[in-house]
Amino acid sequence: MSTVLVVAPIVIGNWPLISAAVTTAVASLGFALASDIEQAQTQGTRGKTRAEIEVPESEILQEAAGADQKIVVERDGVRATFSRDARGALRVCMEGQGLSKAELRRIGQELIDRVTQQYVYHRIMTELNERGMAVVDEQVAEDRTVKIRVRNW
Amino acid sequence: MAREEIEIEISPSGKVTVRTIGIKGKRCLDVAEALARIIGREESRELTSEYYETEVHQRSQDEIHLRQRR
Numbered sequence: 001m002s003t004v005l006v007v008a009p010i011v012i013g014n015w016p017l018i019s020a021a022v023t024t025a026v027a028s029l030g031f032a033l034a035s036d037i038e039q040a041q042t043q044g045t046r047g048k049t050r051a052e053i054e055v056p057e058s059e060i061l062q063e064a065a066g067a068d069q070k071i072v073v074e075r076d077g078v079r080a081t082f083s084r085d086a087r088g089a090l091r092v093c094m095e096g097q098g099l100s101k102a103e104l105r106r107i108g109q110e111l112i113d114r115v116t117q118q119y120v121y122h123r124i125m126t127e128l129n130e131r132g133m134a135v136v137d138e139q140v141a142e143d144r145t146v147k148i149r150v151r152n153w
Numbered sequence: 154m155a156r157e158e159i160e161i162e163i164s165p166s167g168k169v170t171v172r173t174i175g176i177k178g179k180r181c182l183d184v185a186e187a188l189a190r191i192i193g194r195e196e197s198r199e200l201t202s203e204y205y206e207t208e209v210h211q212r213s214q215d216e217i218h219l220r221q222r223r
Contacts, residue, residue, distance in 0.1 A: 002173050002175070002200065002201055003171075003172070003173045003182055003185050003198070003199070003200055003201070004170065004172045004173075004198070004199040004201070005170070005171045005172075005185045005186070005189050005195055005197070005198050006168065006169070006170050006196045006197045006198075007168070007169045007170075007171065007188075007189045007192045007193050007194065007195050007196060008168055008193050008194045008195075008196050009167040009168065009169065009193040010192075010193035010194060011167075057193065057194075113165055113167065116166060116167030117163055117164070117165060117166065117167045119167070120163050120169060120193075121163055123191050123192060124161060124163070124169070124188065124191075124192065127187070127188060127191050131187075133159075136158070144165040145163065145164050145165060146162070146163040147160070147161070147162050148160070148162075148163075149158055149159070149160055149161075150158060150159045150160075150161065151158045151159075
C-alpha cells in the first residue's frame with residue numbers, strides 16, 4: 001500500500017443531480033414518492049411533529065427561476081420533504097404523527113446519510129467511468145459500507 | 154507483476170477512504186487526489202512505506218545513472 005486518503009463528502013450539484021440521489025436513496029429505505037403532493041399538502045399538519053435538518057456540507061446550484069426544487073417522500077405516515085433552502089443548502093423537513101422530534105430527527109439523519117452515500121457513489125462511478133477504470137469488485141458490507149476495487153493499469 | 158489497484162470505501166454516512174495498492178510514487182497520489190477533489194474535503198492522508206521506498210529506489214537509480222555518465 002502506498003497512500004490512504006480519508007475524504008469528508010460535500011454534496012454539491014444542480015437539483016436534477018441531487019434529486020436523482022434522493023430518489024434512489026430513499027427508495028432503499030422503504031420511502032416512496034408521495035403520489036400526489038398537492039393532496040399531501042392539504043392534509044394539514046395538525047397533531048403532527050415536525051423536525052428540520054439541514055445538510056451543512058451541501059450546495060444545490062441555482063436552477064432556472066420557478067423550477068420546483070422539492071421532493072416529498074413518505075413511509076408509514078412519516079413524510080420527508082427535501083428542498084433547497086434560502087442559503088442553497090439541502091434541507092429535509094420531517095413530519096409524522098405519534099413520533100417525537102428526536103425520533104423524526106433520527107429518521108431524517110438516516111435519510112440524509114443514505115442520500116450522501118448515494119451521491120458520493122454516483123460521483124465516484126462517473127469519474128471512474130470517465131477515466132476508463134474498470135471496477136473489478138464491488139460489495140456492500142453488513143453495515144452498508146460500499147467497497148469498490150478498481151484497476152486500470 | 155505487482156498489483157496496481159485502488160480500493161474505495163464509502164461509509165454509510167458517505168465518508169470515503171481511498172487506498173492505493175501497488176501504484177508507484179506520485180502516480181498514486183494523482184489518482185487518489187483526483188477522486189478526493191470530486192468527493193469533498195480531504196480529512197487525512199497517510200503515505201505508507203512503499204511510497205518512500207519507491208522514491209528512494211528511483212533516486213538511487215538516478216544517482217547510478219549520473220555516476221555512469223561522469
